[in-house]
Amino acid sequence: MWALAAPMIASNLTVPLVALVDSTVAGHLAHAGQLGAVAVGSAVYGLPIWIFGFLRMGTIGFAAQAGGRRDGDALRRLLVQALGLAVGLALLTIGLALPLLGPLLQLMKPSATLDALTRSYLQIRLFGLPAALMNAALAGWFLGMHRPRLALRVTVLTNLANIALNLLFVLGLRWGVPGIAAASACGEWLGALAGLAAIRGQLQRFPGHLHPSALRRWSAWRPLLGVNRDILIRSLALQGVFFAVTVLGTRLGDTVVAANALLLNGLMVAAFALDGLANAVEALAGHAVGARDGNALRRALVVAGGWSLLGSLAFALLFALGGHAFVDLQTDIAPVRAVAYAYLPYLAVLPLVGVWSYLFDGLFVGATRAREMRDTMLFAGAAFLALATALHPLGNHGLWLAFLGFMAVRAGAMAWIARRIAHRGGWVAQAR
Template identity: 60%
Template structure:
């Protein structure tokens, strides 16, 4: 029996992968639901500027929240390795440092953004009334920024500790409270746009309170203690900050790629940018499933690395990779057979439909190419090797920029070709870096765990 087949036939690993992945897949489904409720509530307010103000305000608020997503990824790897090593003190310390970092960033960034809000909203070129209401929304909405970042850190810690059901519960509390308060404050009390903002803030703080309570329960049952004296020294913070720095750089580069797709697509005409937006919703749909398996790789591979268990590492990669491949094949089959139905459900505009139909073959192969970069991201996050992730992303973005220039005469076809090549190069570069680490037997032998420099 080959090592890969032996790994795939290990049933306990299948159960572990699904126990981590399934709650996270379900939690992903709650995210668009909240946006839908916000838009629906704002859309029933008496003025068109109300919906515009919420849209503009949400876009501005998303800038720091999305940018600091490294708090989730950076925490997961260290927590998973501490869990695998059976080091309760390290697991406690990871939690404390992640929460302190999230709270500090939430307060500092929120305070810095307040005076910059008029300029940020002004870049949207809104009408004076919409600008005024968007500012009212944001002045309240930023009160929830510390809670939003705390929820990132908590979710990362729970995933690393293989408590993904708690992550699901945290997101459900946040989003359900947001929805209920939206209906109460706006439709019940008539608070308008400020009511939507207060509802979002209330949901974030309720989620953070629940997450902190559950985190306290978990660590209260553990042995070990936090070494507060050591935490006063720079050496104790350096590994966590270095990983978060590199993930931040990698995230900004990735966001730049997606921004360029919107920007360059818009230059090709309204129908083109609309068609691309519909097709990229297919990419988001894939993420609901494939991200769950990538998160399972983060938790289980980090645990195996912390435990210095090469066999468990191989099993986690093979099993999660196998299910992710099956999922990507399912998506490719769906887009290949029902792609036109997928487009038609999103729009009834004949011009946009016709434009989108022409690019469905690109969407069909996208899951089969993208799945590998998702999984390898999970491996490097679990191993806390963010520097290699950053370097791979730099190479991929440079290649993407070159391909954009070379295919500039192909219009939107060239744009899609450059993007799929970017995804392929991203996976290939990470795979090559991963093989180099494997040849040195360094995945497990040289742990990158918490406290290592």
């Protein structure tokens, strides 16, 4: 479990590092417009990265199941499909984004300097998008193959290359904002090349052949595309809930929405760390389903459930005992601090409630049951809206109670569906 989880926890926690390095370098340039351009450009560039996050999640389960069956042909076909989708979606995005940059930026009404610098940043940074999406697909494939250290290696190489090239292009060659974009794009391509170079060694463990004729059949694409579609809908619904929390908090005042944002940062830190255990479950559950090994599946869930409980307890204690320090690290604005302190108990409870949905996500992803993930997320999102409406008179307390209810309903609905599947013959018996 920890051989899989530890590298993924480390990898998850480095996710925001590229944007952090870029903004830090930009923050030491001559004027604020340069930092603003990198901030806006990174936010726009991050949209397709987030939207196409299914390239990783959708690949893990199929790769793990093929590995459990020792099916080298399926592993090769899946790899080509995932990389093909990554490149195709990247080229489509670039083709749409370049002509739409002008109208998109005009919606933000930037200054002339900010507009020009942001365009320059994005026009260069987008050339790294194919590599970034390939890295996501490769990360899913490597984790499904029980090789999380390869995914971590690619992430570390990408980040180190980004740091080194930022120093060269920006501080050495004085390229400014274009240099920051070029450093990030080059780092992503170096990471992708390292990942592609590692493929051959992994395939040697699973003898087989790639059959081009299979790639021309719709039946070979339908399962992967169906899972990716459902994961996309699920992710959009999840982000919709977070967006609703921000919008509803905004209506309660600037201080409230700022305090809520600080507390949600704590939830994101806990989620990134606990997701490492969910990633391990994805790989182990998928392998067990592919091998039709019910005992291995139960062991994975029991061990991951125990460690997830301990991890959530640790974060609950961290926020309960050190919550004031966590808030103080993020702001020195006294009114925001005071409001955040008042709602810290909700943050302390959240890891204990939310961890179970992360665990079930791992099970459903590994078993390639994205449809059930989609349905439970939509149901939980509807429950959040109902609770937020009913509890509106309680103000921000009602909003936090509605969010806690959303996390509880999400976990409960997934547990109920998991139990139904088990009663119908078991996850392993219904492997697809």
